[in-house]
Amino acid sequence: MNKATLLSKNSPLLRTRSLEGTFPINEAVELFNALGTLDERNDRRRKLFKIFAIIGVVLTAFLLIADLAPIALLTGAAAIVLAVLVIRLGRIDIPNDVRLFVLPWLRILAADMEADGSVTLKLDLHEAHDKSQRIADQIANGKQWQQYHHPWFSGRATLADGARLHWDAVTHIREHTTHKSKGRTKRKLKQSIKYDVSLGLPADSFALGQLASRGIEKVRVKPGEKRNVVRVSYVAAAASLTPANVDDLIATVASAYRQAAPKPAAEQPT
Amino acid sequence: MTKCQCREGFFTLRDCEQAATANCSKCGRAVCSRHFDRTPPGGGLCVECAGIEEQEGRLPPAKATTGGSFGGRSFYRRRDEFYRSHAHRPVYWGVVVDPYYDRYDVWSFHYHHHHDHVIVTDDGSDQDVAASLMDS
Numbered sequence: 401m402n403k404a405t406l407l408s409k410n411s412p413l414l415r416t417r418s419l420e421g422t423f424p425i426n427e428a429v430e431l432f433n434a435l436g437t438l439d440e441r442n443d444r445r446r447k448l449f450k451i452f453a454i455i456g457v458v459l460t461a462f463l464l465i466a467d468l469a470p471i472a473l474l475t476g477a478a479a480i481v482l483a484v485l486v487i488r489l490g491r492i493d494i495p496n497d498v499r500l501f502v503l504p505w506l507r508i509l510a511a512d513m514e515a516d517g518s519v520t521l522k523l524d525l526h527e528a529h530d531k532s533q534r535i536a537d538q539i540a541n542g543k544q545w546q547q548y549h550h551p552w553f554s555g556r557a558t559l560a561d562g563a564r565l566h567w568d569a570v571t572h573i574r575e576h577t578t579h580k581s582k583g584r585t586k587r588k589l590k591q592s593i594k595y596d597v598s599l600g601l602p603a604d605s606f607a608l609g610q611l612a613s614r615g616i617e618k619v620r621v622k623p624g625e626k627r628n629v630v631r632v633s634y635v636a637a638a639a640s641l642t643p644a645n646v647d648d649l650i651a652t653v654a655s656a657y658r659q660a661a662p663k664p665a666a667e668q669p670t
Numbered sequence: 671m672t673k674c675q676c677r678e679g680f681f682t683l684r685d686c687e688q689a690a691t692a693n694c695s696k697c698g699r700a701v702c703s704r705h706f707d708r709t710p711p712g713g714g715l716c717v718e719c720a721g722i723e724e725q726e727g728r729l730p731p732a733k734a735t736t737g738g739s740f741g742g743r744s745f746y747r748r749r750d751e752f753y754r755s756h757a758h759r760p761v762y763w764g765v766v767v768d769p770y771y772d773r774y775d776v777w778s779f780h781y782h783h784h785h786d787h788v789i790v791t792d793d794g795s796d797q798d799v800a801a802s803l804m805d806s
Binding site: 504507508511512559560561647650651653654657658661662 | 678679680681682684745748752756758759761763777
């Protein structure tokens with residue numbers, strides 16, 4: 401998929417809000433950089449149009465009160481046009497995760513990969529709280545919890561040091577609504593984003609050390625003849641809908657690297 | 671030919687293979703055009719120094735989408751911040767001894783026997799460590 405197709409009105413990414421495939425790393429970074437720039441521009445325009453639409457509505461009301469109907473008609477029409485533009489821009493809006501999570505992550509991969517390397521990506525840009533992500537309800541402590549399960553970003557790549565990296569990010573949301581008197585409701589929400597990382601380190605250049613965990617992640621190590629595979633899982637929990645933080649994924653991969661030490665040159669094959 | 675003295679990578683570091691085209695006005699290292707940030711007033715900086723200047727508020731923050739596919743100083747700022755906040759000890763897959771990286775706890779070791787040990791001296795020229803040791 402080239403850049404022009406990805407950014408066009410009929411872009412499969414904008415239409416289906418998902419992307420899957422293998423891309424040359426530099427091309428992937430450029431694509432997401434262009435997407436991020438487009439999203440940034442759209443967000444700015446949407447904000448501006450929204451402000452002007454609100455001003456238009458307020459102005460129209462004042463003009464109608466002041467008995468200036470012909471001018472009120474013009475400002476009213478302008479406010480409607482701006483409101484339509486806000487809605488249309490909202491429909492093609494891309495989550496900020498593209499700009500604040502996927503792009504920085506791909507740049508890190510690009511820095512750690514050979515320039516001609518490829519990355520396999522699977523990205524779902526639907527909101528985690530979208531009804532399409534809802535799974536069976538759960539009953540816990542006599543309460544009914546609505547559940548959402550959203551595997552939104554995974555991929556794999558081979559890094560310049562020979563390590564094979566695989567990552568997976570899944571958002572899980574539990575929500576419980578209590579109906580109180582006088583029609584009031586109380587909503588309780590729990591969000592967790594789980595990052596699973598698998599790092600296959602070449603056995604000829606990395607030696608497994610003692611498990612080094614910060615205590616907040618789960619670490620498993622599987623020694624192998626050619627590769628030592630380190631698996632790290634980390635869960636970022638929140639009591640509200642919180643955007644994913646790319647530093648959590650970076651720290652999970654860094655934790656996988658911490659489980660091994662580079663072998664001294666004398667122990668490496670020439 | 672003097673090579674760029676910036677190190678690429680995030681989880682592990684390696685030398686930039688490009689030829690140096692400018693010098694950083696802060697650290698004085700020779701850097702290639704890709705690792706040179708021309709925007710700071712009063713002379714360009716290497717992207718690593720520019721990232722630190724940005725962190726310390728002496729340069730305005732670069733947007734996430736600037737810097738093209740490479741990311742420019744925003745990438746190096748993130749790297750520096752991550753190394754410090756997470757005490758990350760990156761492995762350096764190279765042989766150049768550069769005191770610039772003493773600020774990080776770099777796991778420095780050379781990869782395979784066929785590499786020569788090289789120190790970058792103050793005048794930017796490369797010096798073969800093995801040859802120096804033989805001379806002394």
